Amino acid sequence: LVRRFVVIGQKATASDDFLLDDLPGTSGRLDVLVRSLRPALLTSHGLRRDVVVYLVLLGGPRAPRVVRVDGAAVRFLRPDERSLAVLLKKVLATTVDDMAAGFAPARPGIAVARVVDPMDLILADAPGARLFVLDERGDDIRDVLLDVGRAKQADQDELFVIGDHLGLPDAIVRRLHEAGARRVQVGPTSIHADDVVAVVTNELDRRGDISGLPPSF
Numbered sequence: 001l002v003r004r005f006v007v008i009g010q011k012a013t014a015s016d017d018f019l020l021d022d023l024p025g026t027s028g029r030l031d032v033l034v035r036s037l038r039p040a041l042l043t044s045h046g047l048r049r050d051v052v053v054y055l056v057l058l059g060g061p062r063a064p065r066v067v068r069v070d071g072a073a074v075r076f077l078r079p080d081e082r083s084l085a086v087l088l089k090k091v092l093a094t095t096v097d098d099m100a101a102g103f104a105p106a107r108p109g110i111a112v113a114r115v116v117d118p119m120d121l122i123l124a125d126a127p128g129a130r131l132f133v134l135d136e137r138g139d140d141i142r143d144v145l146l147d148v149g150r151a152k153q154a155d156q157d158e159l160f161v162i163g164d165h166l167g168l169p170d171a172i173v174r175r176l177h178e179a180g181a182r183r184v185q186v187g188p189t190s191i192h193a194d195d196v197v198a199v200v201t202n203e204l205d206r207r208g209d210i211s212g213l214p215p216s217f
């Protein structure tokens, strides 16, 4: 089973046209998305092979694009924000821009796609996944994960969709609800997207999912 995280960057640039020395100020807050990679994919000394992260970039001239990072195949993922930003810059510099091509490999375990509807592409990439929209007004994720356990539905991938500093676009939320997504919260306080990824990861770890087995990267 695969844990899937989607982080939506409403203004995050889909091109490599940003400064590494001023990532927040020049990239439409791509830094929020870059920072989410660490809690999703890295443990203290290892890589979570059963995690896939989708970064949805809705800003700049090459938008919309989706970068997919697959823990099963990715190599040399470093924990610090600058190294991750350098990696993203290289990936976004690729010339893959064919709207019909779907995900095209850019680096081992990392693919990029340019699409009209990023959510359609992601849902097609995760068929049958149980969908969750992270929302401060949702049901408590602990109760929801317990429900899932009781209903013995623990045999599906789970996909968690998280907004950036601007929240989630209405159209994406509607699309997800139509597809059966549940709104869940990780506490009463609105926190940063990368912290939400860390908390959800921790809830899944505590549920007993096995993830982040010894490093082989």
Ligand SMILES: C[S@@+](CC[C@H](N)C(=O)[O-])C[C@H]1O[C@@H](n2cnc3c(N)ncnc32)[C@H](O)[C@@H]1O
Pocket (backbone or CB within 6 Å): 133, 134, 135, 136, 137, 161, 162, 163, 164, 165, 166, 167, 168, 184, 185, 186, 187, 188, 189, 190, 191, 192, 193, 196
């Ligand atoms: C910094 S928050 C967004 C704040 C933004 N000003 C808004 O009003 O939506 C970034 C994202 O993290 C998620 N989030 C933040 N706190 C949360 C919480 N307590 N429970 C569930 N999701 C949360 C939501 O998906 C949110 O869109």
